[in-house]
Amino acid sequence: MPASAPASALTPPPAFAARIRTTAPSAVREILAVTARPGMISFAGGLPAPELFDTEGLRAAYDSAFARSARRALQYSTTEGSPELRAAVAARLDGQGLATTGDDLLITTGSQQGLGLITTALIEPGDTVLVENPTYLAALQGFELAGARVVPVPCDDRGILPDALAELVARERPKLLYTIPTFQNPTGRTLPAGRRAEIAAVAARLGLWLLEDDPYGELRYEGRALPRLASHPGAEDRTALLGSFSKVMAPGLRLGWLRAPAALLRGAVLAKQAADLHTSTVDQLAVAEYLRAVDLDAHVARVRDAYRIRRDALLAGLAGALPAGSTWNRPEGGMFVWARLPEGHDATALLRAAASRGVAFVPGAPFFAAAPDPRTLRLSFTTHTPEEIAEGLRRLAA
Structure with missing residues (x-):
């Protein structure tokens, strides 16, 4: 030897x-x-x-998922996600004023994965991405990993300034605007309804993808709910919306969802197939059971x-x-x-x-x-x- x-x-x-x-x-x-x-x-x-x-409710939901079909719960699943869970999420969004079907959705391993999937589907090294300043730290990290050029949009204490955004889009020709319009992380601020409509109009007029991150929107303590960016005229065919069960149910589930126009959703599905094939089947079926049996609201x-x-x-x-x-x-x-x-x-x-x-x-x-x-x-x-x-x-x- x-x-x-x-x-x-x-x-x-x-x-x-x-x-x-x-x-x-x-x-x-x-x-x-x-x-x-x-x-x-x-x-x-x-x-x-x-x-x-709700530990008892979640425990019962897992028991129910196994009782209905343990074999299915423990088996591989489709990349898009279980039909039951997608239908339940679509029903919630529809009830909140955003017309949605299960076919508009992809179930993700936390909304953080949705952010990564959209980045993979859209961003080439050197592409410009616009962000609020300040913004969610993990988004900055993800865009940096993708090789994006990250440019901050001028903001005030209510969020993005639409006129400044339009000027920046015309000058920099970015591919994507990432925004957390409701109870933003880290500032907690909320973008007014009028500005949301203006941002949608800018995206439509100048050609821009919008990535709307909404993990906190259901945690409203006062004031009235505002329409999501995705519901505004001009934004329907260019807005990806991210949501999560982490803040309203439990973050350990690592379950989120992505709503996007069909072509972009297909790109995200391809990216997810390469990343993890699909999100945990048993967790998806348990959450679908929870939404069927429990009043989440x-x-x-x-x-x-x-x-x-x-x-x-x-x-x-x-x-x-x-x-x-x-x-x-x-x-x-x-x-x-x-x-x-x-x-x-x-x-x-x-x-x-x-x-x-x-x-x-x-x-x-x-x-x-x-x-x-x-x-x-x-x-x-x-x-x-x-x-x-x-x-x-x-x-x-x-």
Whole structure:
């Protein structure tokens, strides 16, 4: 048997792909590892409250899925998703004013996968993608992995400025606009109805795909629901809509859905076939059983009631917890409050001090595609009780 070659003679394997070498890790995921310490009160993660999960209803739904057909539940399935679940999602969307059939939908492994599938179907390296500034961190990460050129759209405290968008589209010729118009992550802001119609008109007039991410839309605590971008004239044939069961049912299910025009949906199906063949059959059938047997709207109403109280507890205590001169918004729903510290403060530096006192949040800078504001921070209010929120704010004040 030949002797092993000396280490100096070994040739290392080829390098990782440039997309992996140059893409930064998610700042939120890194912070969540720190906040897992016992006793930490975390305003960092956008996590649903686990005590509000309908564990009994979900357990019964899995039992029912197995009782109906264990063989089917444990077998491979179609890429598009189970007909029962697609029909149930379509019925919910239809009831919310967006005409939808099961054929318009693809079931995804969380809405995050839907974002990746649309990116794969549309974006070539070097293509321009427009985003809100700031925006969802994992979207920035996904577009970077795809080799896209990411350009921020001018926004104010209510979201995208349509005139600025039109000017940017005419100048940059982007392929896609990614937006979270309702209870945006990280800012919690909501795009007004008039601006939604204007954005749809810009997309139709200038030729632009729209990717509307809506994981938080059902978590509304006040005000009236607004039509989705996909329902506006001019946007019907160019809008992909992402939704998720993570925030209204349980994130561990890893179930979401994608609604898109037929041609784009076919592209997403091809991308999913290459990614994972299909989303978990048993989880799909269990959620379809849950939607058949349980009033999801009633469950969501209970969740909303709890989160409304928690939002108000956070808002009530911020004046005493943040430095004088800080500002913050009052979101009508969702999971996040967006704050800005006074001149001369740095939220990242503050996080290190806060974590040493047993409280955490997410600095806002990583959410910006350009010109990050180091004074900003995102605070999530859903995970803790009002009493825990009050204690967390006391720690933050210290």
